Amino acid sequence: MLLRAELGQRSRLCVGLDPEPSRLPARWRGDAARLYDFCAAIVDATADLVCAYKPQIAYFAAHRAEDQLERLMAHIRVTAPQVPIILDAKRGDIGSTAEQYAKEAFERYGADAVTLSPFMGFDSVEPYLRYPGKGVFLLCRTSNPGGDDLQARRLADVPGQPLLYEHIAALAQGPWNRNGQMGLVVGATYPQEIERVRELAPTVPLLIPGVGAQGGDAATVVRAGWRGDADGRTSGPVVVNSSRAILYASSGDDFAAAARAEAERTRAALWPQG
Numbered sequence: 237m238l239l240r241a242e243l244g245q246r247s248r249l250c251v252g253l254d255p256e257p258s259r260l261p262a263r264w265r266g267d268a269a270r271l272y273d274f275c276a277a278i279v280d281a282t283a284d285l286v287c288a289y290k291p292q293i294a295y296f297a298a299h300r301a302e303d304q305l306e307r308l309m310a311h312i313r314v315t316a317p318q319v320p321i322i323l324d325a326k327r328g329d330i331g332s333t334a335e336q337y338a339k340e341a342f343e344r345y346g347a348d349a350v351t352l353s354p355f356m357g358f359d360s361v362e363p364y365l366r367y368p369g370k371g372v373f374l375l376c377r378t379s380n381p382g383g384d385d386l387q388a389r390r391l392a393d394v395p396g397q398p399l400l401y402e403h404i405a406a407l408a409q410g411p412w413n414r415n416g417q418m419g420l421v422v423g424a425t426y427p428q429e430i431e432r433v434r435e436l437a438p439t440v441p442l443l444i445p446g447v448g449a450q451g452g453d454a455a456t457v458v459r460a461g462w463r464g465d466a467d468g469r470t471s472g473p474v475v476v477n478s479s480r481a482i483l484y485a486s487s488g489d490d491f492a493a494a495a496r497a498e499a500e501r502t503r504a505a506l507w508p509q510g
């Protein structure tokens with residue numbers, strides 16, 4: 237579905253739906269009852285420009301607004317049925333609890349994919365893979381500076397002594413990816429690491445957050461993460477997320493038009509082949 241959306245929409249842009257009440261347009265500022273209205277307007281303004289949407293569950297749950305997230309998922313389905321929805325929840329727990337998280341993501345919210353921490357091991361990931369056609373994006377090399385603390389550590393007892401994020405990439409390309417449901421999260425702020433991950437995991441989709449507000453450069457991350465040759469063979473898709481730079485492009489009544497303009501700019505930078 238992701239590849240179809242990328243090619244069909246000619247887009248690698250994922251708009252992140254991270255609505256923060258204090259940053260809503262002036263007329264709704266501070267009103268957590270307007271998260272749905274705000275996000276729905278952003279979706280309406282960008283539906284033809286994106287290859288995915290990524291709602292972040294914390295922005296809804298923190299305001300007791302899960303019902304608004306459910307409505308938003310339904311709205312995206314109707315407005316942009318061709319666009320996959322990645323629920324950003326970064327779950328990770330023992331199998332029996334993971335079953336409940338998987339049910340939440342795929343049955344309650346109807347997401348197409350989720351973000352997931354691999355920290356607790358394969359048995360914490362496996363319950364998500366029982367949903368045919370659904371995807372998981374494992375955190376691999378995250379965009380935040382603290383990602384170094386663990387992800388850039390060397391694993392002495394694994395052949396070749398890879399860094400932890402390299403090992404995660406190899407697992408997602410190989411033994412953990414039993415039915416082609418796995419992707420990886422790699423931060424736009426680390427283009428060299430994106431290149432390394434692409435080397436180790438040539439066919440899996442990469443979700444790359446961190447352009448826009450975190451300073452990652454759109455064209456650079458595509459060069460690092462996407463491969464294509466003259467015979468039409470390509471790497472796995474590259475899905476580049478931008479949230480705040482698009483959501484808050486304007487705080488006035490023109491917020492949706494401004495979001496569209498920013499999404500158009502970012503989409504163009506992510507599709508250098510024209």
Ligand SMILES: O=C(O)c1cc(=O)[nH]c(=O)n1[C@@H]1O[C@H](COP(=O)(O)O)[C@@H](O)[C@H]1O
Binds near residue numbers: 326446449
């Ligand atoms: O899993 C993610 O989506 C994620 C991983 C990561 O390494 N860095 C990262 O910023 N994210 C998410 O991507 C979004 C980035 O938002 P902006 O910085 O506003 O574009 C937020 O929802 C983050 O939670």
